[in-house]
Amino acid sequence: MKTNKVYLIQADDTLIENAIQNAIIIAPNKKEAVSKFRKELADNEECxxxxxxxxxxxxxLDLTDQHVFIQYGGDTFRFSEVEREEI
Structure with missing residues (x-):
């Protein structure tokens, strides 16, 4: 039985107009999450x-880990630079 997991895909490039900066993808594995995101980019006429x-x-994303990931303004950070706050 496949168990879906939650993935966060985040862009490092903020200079592209109409860019998707963050996406939550539900998929059985990382490879499938990236594949679904690639398809969204290819099919999205606005992007x-x-x-x-x-x-x-x-x-x-570990849904058992109670943290909030925060991104300020229009800046995009690598995951290691995104602030985590305890809940």
Whole structure:
């Protein structure tokens, strides 16, 4: 039985107009999450982005870990730089 997991895909590039900066993807694994996100970018007429692992980072979210990930303003940070706050 496949168990779905939750992945956060976040862009490092904020300069692209109409860019998708953050996406939550539910998938059985990281490879499938990236595949679904690539398809969304390709099918989304409002977006000119193409998936490139140099500009997007994908990370599985641990839903048992009670933290809030915060991003300020229009700046995009790598996951290691996003602030985590205890709940």
């Amino acid at each position: 000119d982005q193409v998936y490139d692992g140099n500009f997007f980072k994908c990370r599985r």
